[in-house]
Amino acid sequence: MPCVGDWLNSPLSIVQGIFAQNVPNSDWEKKVTEYFKEKLKENNATNWVPSLNDVPVHYLKPNSLVKFRCMVQDMFDPEFYMGVYETVDPNTNARVLHFGKYRDVAECGPQQEIDLNSSQTVTLERQTFYCVPVPGESAWVKEISFLTKAVQARVSPSTSYTPSRHKRSYEEDEDMDLHPSKQKEQHVGKSCCSGGDIHGCVEPKRLETEASAGHHVISPNCSPPLDLNFPLPGEKGPACLVKVYENWESFKVNDVLEVFGVLSVDPVLSIVNSEERDSSTLDPMECMDTAEEQRVHSPPASLVPRIHVILAQKLQHINPLLPACLNEEESKTCEFVSNFMSELSPVRAELLGFLTHALLGDSLAAEYLILHLISTVYARRDVLPLGKFTVNLSGCPRNGAFTEHLYRLIQQLVPASYHLRMSIESMNQSRFIPHKDYTANRLVSGLLQLASNTSLVIDETQLEQGQLDTAGVHNVTALGNLITWQKVDYDFNYHQMEFPCNINVLITSEGRSFLPSDCQVHLQPQIIPPNMEEYMSSLLTAVLPSVLNKFRIYLSLLRLLDYSISDEVTKAVEEDFVEMRKNNPESVTADDLHKMLLVARFLSLSAGQTTLSRERWLRAKQLEALRKGRLQQQQSVNGNEL
Secondary structure, eight states: OOOHHHHHHOHHHHHHHHHHHHTTOTTHHHHHHHHHHHHHHGGGGGGGSOBTTTSOGGGSOTTSEEEEEEEEEEEOOOEEEEEEEEEEOTTTOOEEEEEOTTOSEEOOOTTOEEOTTOTTOEEEEEEEEEEEOOTTBOHHHHHHHIIIIIHHHHHOTTTOOOOSSOOOOHHHHHHHHHOHHHHHHHHHHSOOOOTTOSTTOOSSOOEESBOOSOOOOOOTTOOOOOOOOOSSTTOOSOOEEEEEOSOGGGOOTTOEEEEEEEEEOOTHHHHHHHHHHHOTTOOGGGOOSOHHHHHHHSOOTTTSOEEEEEEEEEOSOOOTTSOSOOOHHHHHHOHHHHHHHHTHHHHHHHHHHHHHHHTTTOHHHHHHHHHHHTOOOOEEETTEEESOOOEEEESOOTTSHHHHHHHHHHHTTSSBEEEEEOOHHHHHHOOOSOEEETTTTEEEOOTTOOOTTOEEEEEOTTOOOOOOOHHHHHHHHHHHHHHHHSEEEEEOSSSEEEEEOOOEEEEEOSSSOSSOOSEEEEOOOSOOOSOHHHHHHHHHHHSOHHHHHHHHHHHHHHHTOOOBOOHHHHHHHHHHHHHHHHHOTTTOOHHHHHHHHHHHHHHHHHTTOSBOOHHHHHHHHHHHHHHHHHHHHHHHHHTSOO
């Protein structure tokens, strides 16, 4: 019976066993999936699987089972591979069937050859996703994930692996890529492995399982540094080529996934590619990919490892403090959810106090910030996204320090975020919109290629007068479309393609933002700290880690709750709105009703209530009256529109 070490350290040996027992039955692939699915359900076994998010690639055993939490940045064209192939021993004429699934290269023994003309050969198709770590993922998400999951992977004897070489630097990898002869000499110079370790065998013949001949490393004459295509600047972590074998049509660009699969970092890929590239007898019609496309689609495996997916799931969220999958039905019966909901009221009160201090004593602004942080697009009616709640926090100090420190606090509360400092220079020079590079045949990322439920904080407080060029105008337009329609129009040169999104946008500004928003709240500081950095830092240090974790659970969990309005309350709201129109027909509009219903929705959810009550409706009206009164007061003081 296979032990833990077998399916973690040598998943391909498990696959081989299932394959051998079930061939020629085509159900062997389904049985492989079921086997690993059952294994991962046992005793939190997912915690035993090493994660590429936490453990450097060179510390992970090649061909072992790994997991990766990632966002689909791009989808490459489908590729063909030998799903089943046959080897023959020229001396004895003995024939053996092998599987090509979950491999980059086809394996055969020292005295065997692959029979490419065998009637047993089965050519299949797989999809390749280019995946990156979730853009803007907060440090606390990585830390908690590491502490709760990766520690077990590091200390478990079944997953420990001592690399046979020191980690090469980026420059050395590039040098190996530019001079494959060096790599080939080193690779062939190694001694042949013992019988058990397939990965180390160099002498046995190998063939790439990819049938397409267009995936090679770039030629020596053109080698700019490899761009890992992260959407946000300064991002770290591995990018991976994720090979998907089943149900790939259910995934799409920008989906956040957790994949479990076989890690492939085989250096033979670079050797095969370089030999094919250098071959002068290659038919030009068989290799129509450009050098840049070859370089992007087949980067060195040491820089961009491959994962052959056995199991994959979309993630509703990336908060490690919550169960990974929590649909509406589960949220009603889950013990974790029911326990937390029972203590929701004090958590909300503490969070409100925390944010009130962060907003310099302004409790009204803190109320709206809570509503903003739990808002999410829950449906789309035609082109209108329902549930978006972009807040413009005006009246912020102009020096920018306030927004910087406010963002750092928000970063400690939400799983993913980005701080966009608006300036004429950044608008003109940054790349906001992803665009298609047809030369490299890839989607080049932009700042607005973000995962769902990312918090985007836009700082206008340091924006000076100046001239936007064409790129700047396009970037500002893209921000406006993101806020208004929750979509980004990716640039495919000859046309644009809409990609719906679900991004929480908070705008800080001195006066009214020039960007659209759903709600403007004018900040009224009650305290002016002499040292903003010291004041904000003391807020975080004063909060216990356990309380901070409750804030994080609160904000993530409430986004997942269902919500409804009973017929009785709907009728009462309609009657109330008619009365409001009678009393003040000019200032109360249908837009005001929509805004009050939105505030009432998130106000109810913030209290753990999944239906609207009369009490919450009245409280929403009160908050809106206070907010509008504050804006009118500020307008009369300044004499202009806010």
